[in-house]
Amino acid sequence: xxxxxxxxxxxxxxxxxxxxxxxxxxxxxxxxxxxxxxxxxxxxxxxxxxxxxxxxxxxxxxxxxxxxxxxxxxxxxxxxxxxxxxxxxxxxxxxxxxxxxxxxxxxxxxxxxxxx
Amino acid sequence: xxxxxxxxxxxxxxxxxxxxxxxxxxxxxxxxxxxxxxxxxxxxxxxxxxxxxxxxxxxxxxxxxxxxxxxxxxxxxxxxxxxxxxxxxxxxxxxxxxxxxxxxxxxxxxxxxxx
Numbered sequence: 001x002x003x004x005x006x007x008x009x010x011x012x013x014x015x016x017x018x019x020x021x022x023x024x025x026x027x028x029x030x031x032x033x034x035x036x037x038x039x040x041x042x043x044x045x046x047x048x049x050x051x052x053x054x055x056x057x058x059x060x061x062x063x064x065x066x067x068x069x070x071x072x073x074x075x076x077x078x079x080x081x082x083x084x085x086x087x088x089x090x091x092x093x094x095x096x097x098x099x100x101x102x103x104x105x106x107x108x109x110x111x112x113x114x115x116x
Numbered sequence: 117x118x119x120x121x122x123x124x125x126x127x128x129x130x131x132x133x134x135x136x137x138x139x140x141x142x143x144x145x146x147x148x149x150x151x152x153x154x155x156x157x158x159x160x161x162x163x164x165x166x167x168x169x170x171x172x173x174x175x176x177x178x179x180x181x182x183x184x185x186x187x188x189x190x191x192x193x194x195x196x197x198x199x200x201x202x203x204x205x206x207x208x209x210x211x212x213x214x215x216x217x218x219x220x221x222x223x224x225x226x227x228x229x230x231x
Contacts, residue, residue, distance in 0.1 A: 009156075035219070043125075045206065045222035091158060103149055103174060104208075104220060106158040 002027045004094050006107035013082055014115050021077040021110045023092030029053075034068065034075045035093040035104065045091065051075065082114045119143065120223035122207050128229045135194040137226050139207030146212040148190035149220060150174075150182065153204040165190055166212065197230045204228075 003026040013019045025034065036048040049059060051068050059066045063080045079086055089111045093104040123138035139148065147166050151159040151174075161174030163182040171182050179201060183191040190209075194201055204227050208220040 004158075006158075037222075043204065043225040043227075045208075047219060047221060050219050093159075103161045103164050104159070106151075106160075108156055108158040 002029075002032075002094050002096055002105045004092050004105055004107035006090075006092055006110050008110045009108070010111040010113070012113045012115065015084060016081050017114075018078060018080050019082050019112065019114075021079075021090050021092075021112065023075045023077065023107060025073050025075065025092070025094045027094060027096055029096040031096070033095040035095070036066065036075075036077050037091045037093065039089040039091065039109070041088070048077075079112075082112075084114050084116055087112060087114045120207055120209055120221055122205075122223040122226050124226050125224060126227050126229075128231065129194075129197050130231050131198060133194075133197045133230075135197050135228065135230075137192040137194075137205055137207075137228070139190045139192070139209075139223055140188055141190075141207075141209040141221075141223075142188065143209065143211070143221075144187065145209035145221075146187070147210040147220075148184065149208040149210075150180075150190065150192045151206045151208065152176070153206055153225070159206060162192065197228075199230050202228060202230045 005024045032053045034051045037045040039045050065078045067076045089109045091109045092107045095104050120141045149164040150162040153159045162180050165171045165184040181193045204225050206225045207223040210220045
């Protein structure tokens with residue numbers, strides 16, 4: 001069975017610091033998808049990134065970057081020069097298979113607090 | 117933009133009441149999902165549906181049922197609400213069979229309090 005572990009329950013940083021959120025996953029499938037979602041205080045989960053198991057290229061989007069390493073089953077998320085608006089709960093999630101019918105398995109989330 | 121809406125942001129019900137949570141998406145997505153979110157547990161899947169009138173149990177279906185009579189609407193039903201069903205409920209939808217498959221888009225959530 002698949003599993004996603006976010007060992008960091010809560011992280012607090014000061015604005016402009018860089019911060020990395022860890023995500024470790026377990027799956028027996030060779031085809032799978034990894035996601036990061038952001039949940040601001042308003043409650044709605046906002047999709048950030050989707051990565052398939054065959055694409056290990058790291059990705060950068062503005063201040064956000066993601067490091068996918070199959071060798072360590074990790075999909076870590078780094079925010080560079082953090083801002084107060086980055087304060088939220090961040091979830092890593094895993095979806096197995098190609099059917100599109102598979103639900104997501106979520107980690108327990110990491111609460112990020114960015115202090116001004 | 118994908119739009120997923122949920123009928124209520126906050127709901128207070130009494131033990132034993134029948135509760136309906138409605139979710140509507142406007143992007144013609146085949147898949148729809150209901151999750152509950154509890155502190156320290158992340159999101160857990162209750163039920164999902166991949167077509168009208170089709171449903172499959174998720175990880176924690178006990179005490180819940182669902183209905184999907186129209187493609188855009190997916191309802192979660194608590195037949196007899198209990199205090200341990202106090203939680204945040206999140207609906208999501210996704211497209212099947214495209215380059216965007218597997219990406220789920222979420223509604224704003226319903227915070228349910230059962231007294």
